[in-house]
Amino acid sequence: xxxxxGEVAVEELTREEAAEELARLAKEIAHHDKLYHxxxxxxxxxxxxxxxxxxxxxxEARFPELVRKDSPTHRVGAxxxxxxxxxxxxxxxxxxxxxxxxxxxxxxxARVRRFLGFAxxxxxxxxxxxxxxxLSVSIxxxxxxxxxxxxxGDGTTGEDITNNIxxxxxxxxxxRGKPPEVLVAxxxxxxRRDDFLKLNERQAxxxxxxxxxPRNAAAGSLRQLDPKITAxxxxxxxxxxWGEVTQPLGKTxxxxxxxxRALGFRVNPLAKLCxxxxxxxxVYRDVEGQRATLPYDIDGVVYKVNRLDLQxxxxxxxxxxxxxxxxxxxxxxxxxxxxxxxxxxxxxGALTPVARLEPVTVGGVVVSxxxxxxxxxxxxxxxxxxxxxxxxxxxxxxxxxxxxVKEKRPKGARPYRFPKTCPCHLETPVxxxxxxxxxxxxxxxACPFQQVEKLIHFVSRDAFDIEGFxxxxxxxxxxxxxxxxxxxxxxxxxxxxxxxxxxxxxxVSAGKLVRAIEARRRIPLDRFIYALGIRQVGQATxxxxxxxxxxxxxxHDAMAAASAERAKKPELRKPQEVGExxxxxxxISGIGTSMADDIGAFFGEKHNVSLLKRLEKEVEVEPAAAxxxxxxxxAGKTVVFTGTLERMTRNEAKARAEAxxxxxxxxxxxxxxxxxxxxxxxxxxxxxxxxxxxTLSEDDWLKIAGAA
Numbered sequence: 001x002x003x004x005x006g007e008v009a010v011e012e013l014t015r016e017e018a019a020e021e022l023a024r025l026a027k028e029i030a031h032h033d034k035l036y037h038x039x040x041x042x043x044x045x046x047x048x049x050x051x052x053x054x055x056x057x058x059x060e061a062r063f064p065e066l067v068r069k070d071s072p073t074h075r076v077g078a079x080x081x082x083x084x085x086x087x088x089x090x091x092x093x094x095x096x097x098x099x100x101x102x103x104x105x106x107x108x109x110a111r112v113r114r115f116l117g118f119a120x121x122x123x124x125x126x127x128x129x130x131x132x133x134x135l136s137v138s139i140x141x142x143x144x145x146x147x148x149x150x151x152x153g154d155g156t157t158g159e160d161i162t163n164n165i166x167x168x169x170x171x172x173x174x175x176r177g178k179p180p181e182v183l184v185a186x187x188x189x190x191x192r193r194d195d196f197l198k199l200n201e202r203q204a205x206x207x208x209x210x211x212x213x214p215r216n217a218a219a220g221s222l223r224q225l226d227p228k229i230t231a232x233x234x235x236x237x238x239x240x241x242w243g244e245v246t247q248p249l250g251k252t253x254x255x256x257x258x259x260x261r262a263l264g265f266r267v268n269p270l271a272k273l274c275x276x277x278x279x280x281x282x283v284y285r286d287v288e289g290q291r292a293t294l295p296y297d298i299d300g301v302v303y304k305v306n307r308l309d310l311q312x313x314x315x316x317x318x319x320x321x322x323x324x325x326x327x328x329x330x331x332x333x334x335x336x337x338x339x340x341x342x343x344x345x346x347x348x349g350a351l352t353p354v355a356r357l358e359p360v361t362v363g364g365v366v367v368s369x370x371x372x373x374x375x376x377x378x379x380x381x382x383x384x385x386x387x388x389x390x391x392x393x394x395x396x397x398x399x400x401x402x403x404x405v406k407e408k409r410p411k412g413a414r415p416y417r418f419p420k421t422c423p424c425h426l427e428t429p430v431x432x433x434x435x436x437x438x439x440x441x442x443x444x445x446a447c448p449f450q451q452v453e454k455l456i457h458f459v460s461r462d463a464f465d466i467e468g469f470x471x472x473x474x475x476x477x478x479x480x481x482x483x484x485x486x487x488x489x490x491x492x493x494x495x496x497x498x499x500x501x502x503x504x505x506x507x508v509s510a511g512k513l514v515r516a517i518e519a520r521r522r523i524p525l526d527r528f529i530y531a532l533g534i535r536q537v538g539q540a541t542x543x544x545x546x547x548x549x550x551x552x553x554x555x556h557d558a559m560a561a562a563s564a565e566r567a568k569k570p571e572l573r574k575p576q577e578v579g580e581x582x583x584x585x586x587x588i589s590g591i592g593t594s595m596a597d598d599i600g601a602f603f604g605e606k607h608n609v610s611l612l613k614r615l616e617k618e619v620e621v622e623p624a625a626a627x628x629x630x631x632x633x634x635a636g637k638t639v640v641f642t643g644t645l646e647r648m649t650r651n652e653a654k655a656r657a658e659a660x661x662x663x664x665x666x667x668x669x670x671x672x673x674x675x676x677x678x679x680x681x682x683x684x685x686x687x688x689x690x691x692x693x694x695t696l697s698e699d700d701w702l703k704i705a706g707a708a
Contacts, residue, residue, distance in 0.1 A: 004344055007354050009373040010058045012438050014348050015595075016457065018063045019530070019538030022071070023462050025056040029072040041216070046133070046299050047331035050098060057097070065540035065590040068462075073319045084159035084223070087150035091243035093138055093186065094155055094319050096302065096326040102281055105303065108325045109277045112305060115314060115322060117649040125306035127253050128283040129271035131326050132238055133297040134190030135219040139165060140244075141183045144175040151223070155319065164222055165189075167231035170238075172264035179263055184243035187265070191218040192295045195234035214297050236296075239265035252306045273306065284327055291329070300328040313648075315655060333392040334367075335405060336360035338385055341372065341416055343423050347453035348535050349440040351419070351430060353378060355389070355401055362391055362399060370399040374437045375418040384413040424448050452478050454533045458486040462539055463531030464523060467516045468509070476502075486531070487614035492517060522620045525552055532612070535598040541590065546624040548588050552616065558585070562596065563603035587669045633704055635661030640668050642685055643678030645698050656705045668693060676701045 006021060013021060029052050036042045042049070053072060060067050067073065099105045113122055136152040149165035150158035165171055168189070175183070191199070196214040203210050211217035221233035239260045242249065249256040257267045270287060274280040284301045291298060305311055305323040314322040340356040353372040360367055370391055372378050381403050383389055388408040389401045421427040422441035425448070432439040441447050455474045459466040466489070477483040482495065492499065493514045500510035523531075526546035530539050537545070549555035558581050565579030572578050575586035575593060585596045602608050639662045645653055653676070654664045668675055668687040675688040675695045688695050696704070 004346070004352075007344060007369070007371050008346070008350070008352050009371060009377075010055065010062060012350070012352070012374060013059065013062075014346070014350065015063055015066065015536040015538040015541065016348065016533055017346060017350075018059050019066050019462065019540075020457065020460065022056065022059055022063075022066055022068055022539075023460070025052060025059075026068055026070050026072060028052060029056065030070070033072075041212075045332075047328075050100075050328055051331070054098060054100070063538060063540070065544065066538040067540060084151075084161065084225075086153075086157050087148065087160045088157050089138060089150065089153075089155070089184075089243060091184065092155050093136060093152045093158070093243070094316065094321065096324055097320040098300075099325050099327045100330075105281060105284075105325070105327055106277055108303065112310075112314065112323070115649055115651050116310065117652075123275055124310065125252070125254075125273060125275050126280055126303045127257070127271055127306055128274050128280050128287075128301050128303050129240065129268050130287050130294075130298040131300040131302045131328075132188040132190050132268070133215045133299045134188040135215070135222055137161065137165060137187065137189050137222070137237075138243055139171060139185045139187075141175055141179060141185065143181060144179045146171070146173045159223065161222060163227040164224060164230040167227055168235050168237055170236045170266050175263045177262055180245050180247035180249070182244055182246045183249075183263075184245065185239050185260070185263075185265060186241040186243055187237055187239035189218050189222050189235055189237050190214065190296050191221070191233070191235060193297065194295065199233065237266065238268050240267065248308070251308060253304050253308065253311075254306055256308075274303075288329060298329075300326050302326050313652065315659070317655070331392055332362055333390055333402065334360045334362045335388055335390055336367075338383060338387045338389050338401070338404075340385060341378075343419055345422060345424065345441055345447065345449035345453075347450055347457055347533055349422075349442070349447060349450055350438045351422070351441065353416075353418070355383070357389070357391065360391065367391055367399045370401050372401060375432075375439060376437055378416050378418070382415065384409065384416060386410045386413045422447060422449070448478075451484070455483060455486060455489075457533045458531045459489070460531075463527060464489075464520045465527075466513075466520055468513050469516065473513075485611055485614075487611060487618055489517060490521070490618040521618065522622065524622045525550075525555065525624050528552065528615075528619070528621045529555070532602070532608075534602045536595045537599065541595065543624075544588055544590050549624075551623040552621040556612065556616075559599055559603045560609075563600035566597060566600040567604055587667060587671070632660040632662070634674065636663075637673035638663045638665050638671055639674045639676060640665050640672055640684060640688075641676045641678070642668075643681030645676075645678040647698060647702065653701070653705075660705065 006024060008017060008021075032042065032044060032049055032052070036049070056072050060071065060073060099108060110120070112118075112124065113120060118124070138150050138152070138158065139146060140148040146166065147162075148160065149162045150160055152158055166173060191214040193214055196211070196217050199217055200210050202208075209220070211220060217233075218235055221230055221235055224230045240257070242256070249259045254273050257271060260267050272283045274283060280303050287298070287301050303325055305314065311321070311323040316322065337358040338355050339358060342354050342356060344352045344354055346352065353374070355370045355372050357368050357370060372383070381401065383401055383404045386409070387404040389404050391399050392402055418439065420430055422430060424441065428447060429442050430439045431442045441450065452475055455478060456471045458464055459469045459474065474483070482492065482499075483489055496510050496514050499505055499513065500507045524546070526539070526543040529537065529545055530542035545555060549558055561581035562579070562585045565582045569578050573593070575583040575596070582596060582600070585591060585599065586593055634657065639657055641650055641653055641664070648656070657664050665672060668684050668691065670691055672688070672691075672693045675684060675693055676698065677685050677695050678698055685695065
């Protein structure tokens with residue numbers, strides 16, 4: 001059975017599977033963002049959505065080089081709907097990272113300390129406040145007067161809801177006291193539960209739309225084209241943040257909440273100032289205990305570092321601040337029966353067990369399949385066919401089996417035996433390398449599952465992106481002998497009439513497919529490399545290779561040379577001892593010996609080289625484009641940090657460099673532009689001197705970074 005990346009645990013994904021999964025998640029999350037933020041009609045529960053985001057974040061954390069341009073971590077919400085005028089936020093409205101248990105929160109506190117260079121036991125204050133389940137809005141005041149309001153939208157551009165927001169009693173049209181010249185106040189519009197029930201009663205009596213929950217009702221009410229409808233709805237507002245502001249609101253977040261009250265805003269009365277992890281978790285437990293009796297819906301507690309100067313130093317990573325995190329309430333669990341365990345085979349031959357379940361609703365989503373990860377996981381949890389099992393969606397987009405309900409185990413249920421041969425018709429042996437959790441089919445290119453998966457990958461959106469040639473068609477064409485290798489795809493134009501006669505096709509659809517194939521005879525180098533399906537080479541790695549080598553011929557020759565060098569000296573571990581081409585490949589930031597060996601193995605296989613030569617005759621591969629730069633003096637430069645920095649931590653320095661457009665590398669080579677040398681610098685500083693690479697002191701670096 002074919003292995004699907006979506007049903008593989010994050011820790012077991014290969015790089016190419018991770019890239020495939022990130023592409024799928026980007027598309028699926030964008031779909032749900034649109035439903036949630038534009039149409040106020042979500043299809044899945046908050047827990048299920050959080051699971052999607054968490055899986056995406058986990059994959060990006062494991063494979064940072066695979067982060068996509070359309071990654072959900074680069075955006076928030078959805079693009080504004082066409083019915084409202086667009087408003088560009090002067091300061092982006094970002095989202096929050098999530099914590100799902102106390103261990104995650106502890107890691108947040110530790111991460112803040114590490115980034116700031118604090119001692120492991122150093123205390124710092126945080127403010128804990130309930131996370132309201134409503135609609136985020138941004139309200140602009142000039143000289144104390146409300147002049148504009150907008151939804152979050154995609155975080156950069158929202159919808160103009162100025163006339164509607166004026167109808168809310170909780171939102172002051174004129175601020176009290178002495179407000180800043182410009183203040184963009186931010187917070188959450190919500191609806192109380194009792195008001196929600198009354199609204200639905202009125203809607204039902206009038207044969208109008210009945211809302212699924214208070215959040216949908218609030219969003220639908222606020223995004224009415226007629227402000228009179230909004231005015232008739234019982235909407236409320238809690239203020240908890242700000243965007244553009246011409247004067248500081250205070251030195252701490254707690255001070256800012258007090259200032260918001262003084263200006264006339266409502267802030268959540270359950271917010272608490274905490275001076276330790278233990279205090280913050282105590283607030284979480286207290287709020288969780290009150291959750292059912294609160295008049296409004298909440299889905300967690302938000303922790304924010306209190307001091308604003310520390311917030312500024314911590315800054316942001318991707319779409320979220322480093323200084324805040326949302327501690328979400330637990331997702332739901334359910335029990336159902338495990339009917340069977342199927343094995344799926346992926347493009348790299350990895351075998352993944354998938355549980356087939358009696359359908360059950362978990363957190364508002366019907367679940368019939370769940371990942372079992374690998375052979376060890378099945379044994380550890382001791383789940384058996386026929387067992388009643390506990391299923392949850394927290395922590396992974398694919399539902400997971402928590403464990404078996406042993407007291408409900410049927411008599412005669414036997415431990416599951418992992419297959420020793422591939423489920424393909426060849427029944428090739430399954431191998432498991434020492435120290436690895438994944439078992440793989442040894443059939444390689446002979447395995448039909450792997451052949452089909454490689455073809456599906458080749459035509460996928462981020463590879464050749466051949467429209468209308470989905471996995472179902474690939475499997476049918478492969479089965480009938482029309483396509484056996486990627487190069488065969490470009491011969492299908494000669495068989496257009498034959499395709500037209502196939503069931504479900506016809507002249508029009510066959511013509512569309514041929515035109516879609518012909519449109520992809522010109523492709524950028526990075527997409528071409530990614531499409532080859534080399535193990536561990538995802539999108540980001542393909543881009544690294546393309547930028548480094550520039551064009552197809554240079555890359556091809558360099559990889560062939562590196563492969564030949566490695567084949568001659570397989571026992572050597574130091575790249576420079578293997579050969580010049582191999583060492584150059586290993587020294588590219590983000591590519592180590594493991595990945596270089598997999599690339600070398602690909603080029604060491606005669607069948608692959610033959611395939612590559614056939615493809616090169618069929619398509620035109622565009623050279624890599626030069627990277628875009630900014631006005632920063634280190635934009636586009638490769639920098640390496642070594643030694644101990646005294647005025648900021650290494651992580652903070654790297655984050656600052658990347659924000660200025662630099663590329664941070666872990667080792668020094670002839671491609672390095674600058675080495676920033678701190679105290680007690682070692683081999684990297686010596687290497688820079690040997691190669692004649694420019695070095696900067698910490699003071700020099702701080703001047704460039706604008707932090708001197």
